[in-house]
Amino acid sequence: MGKLVYLYGIIPEGHDINELWDPEKSAIEGEDLPYVEDFGGLAAVVTKVSEDEFGETAMEENSNNTAWIQEKAFHHHEALLELQRHTTVLPMKFGTIFESVESLKQMIEEKEEHLQHTLQTLEGKEEWNVKAYINPKTFYERVAEANENVKAKREEIEQMSKGRQYLETKKLDKFIEEEMFKDQEKKAEEMYDRLAGYSEDSERKKNWKKDVTGREDEMALNSAFLVVSEDLESFLDQIREMEKEKEEDGWLIEATGPWPAYHFATMEE
Amino acid sequence: MPIEQSTRSDSIVDVLELVLDKGVVIAGDIRVNIADVELLTIKIRLIVASVDKAKEIGMDWWESDPFLNSQAARKEVEDENRELKERLEKLENSMASDRTQIGEDNK
Structure with missing residues (x-):
């Protein structure tokens, strides 16, 4: 059966696999352990995988198998964490596979300039992910109490006739909810901008629904930042400060890292 | 303070979000x-x-060290897997008909 080339990530040349890989760690599949393929200037950490398990058709099938994805995707991630401990690495997404070393070489040569540039950009930096959650009840109460538009609306209603007051008061709840979503998004955007100011690069991502988070709170911000390692403390200080400022309003902020720079290691220019 | 080292607390969901590229991998020459x-x-x-x-x-591995123990945990999780299969099927059916309804089904 044919062998394919599984690419973990791209690193600067001149590294030996023994300094990058924990020998205790098993292979992604079978017995083939990873190795470094040098391409002059750049190097790739790769391993051989079988077409049986990682070929196009097999992958389609396996990607429906959650246990398989969980195992292999975690392996991929662990491998990159280990690489990251020893060198600057341009991490690939899970499942980046080439027909042969030759086709990998072709890709690297085509994109050499971009890959070199990206590696340089990533040097001395780390990716941190920040998620902010909002407790809808607490935040609703806050908005109902302190939001200027809600206050104005209430005053407006007070001036109305009894009949209209009744109708408008019934609608007030919906108005508060709308204001709440606006406020939530505004605050999330402020947080994101503030953190972006302390990072080299940033990306705002789609919020997860509750099915994915499994939480009572709503996710209001999902974002990734590329932070200069030396400046990490000031970046984290911002998060600590923001949390203190916003805790009473029902916000919770979570930062995780350092991750391999999955968000900032683009293959395309 | 919820600031965590990624080596200690990565949940599967976090990892998947990061290592899967919006459902399609196009960086290699094999498209999957x-x-x-x-x-x-x-x-x-x-x-x-x-x-x-x-x-x-005692299987709170994802909170302590998902990396070292993920193998062992998967076995334990297989039992849960069976139990949850029914729920999953229901969820998938509802996703197929209307993805926005998921939240309701899950409550």
Whole structure:
């Protein structure tokens, strides 16, 4: 059966696999352990995988198998964490596979300039992910109490006739909810901008629904930042400060890292 | 303070979000479609959903060290898997008909 080339990530040349890989760690599949393929200037950490398990058709099938994805995707991630401990690495997404070393070489040569540039950009930096959650009840109460538009609306209603007051008061709840979503998004955007100011690069991502988070709170911000390692403390200080400022309003902020720079290691220019 | 080292606390859902590229991997010369990330994370979430139950039997590996213990945990999780299969099927059916309804079904 044919062998394919599984690419973990791209690193600067001149590294030996023994300094990058924990020998205790098993292979992604079978017995083939990873190795470094040098391409002059750049190097790739790769391993051989079988077409049986990682070929196009097999992958389609396996990607429906959650246990398989969980195992292999975690392996991929662990491998990159280990690489990251020893060198600057341009991490690939899970499942980046080439027909042969030759086709990998072709890709690297085509994109050499971009890959070199990206590696340089990533040097001395780390990716941190920040998620902010909002407790809808607490935040609703806050908005109902302190939001200027809600206050104005209430005053407006007070001036109305009894009949209209009744109708408008019934609608007030919906108005508060709308204001709440606006406020939530505004605050999330402020947080994101503030953190972006302390990072080299940033990306705002789609919020997860509750099915994915499994939480009572709503996710209001999902974002990734590329932070200069030396400046990490000031970046984290911002998060600590923001949390203190916003805790009473029902916000919770979570930062995780350092991750391999999955968000900032683009293959395309 | 919820600031965590990624080596200690990565949940499966976090890792999947990061290592899967919006469902499609196009960086290699073999093109592979992987199921929608959101659907996948929901599935995996269901598999590991009974965190409380797992904690009772000391399997809170995703909070301590998911990396070293993920192999062992998967076995334990297989039992949960069966239990949750029914729920998952229901969820998938509802996703197929209307993805926006998921939240309701899950409550």
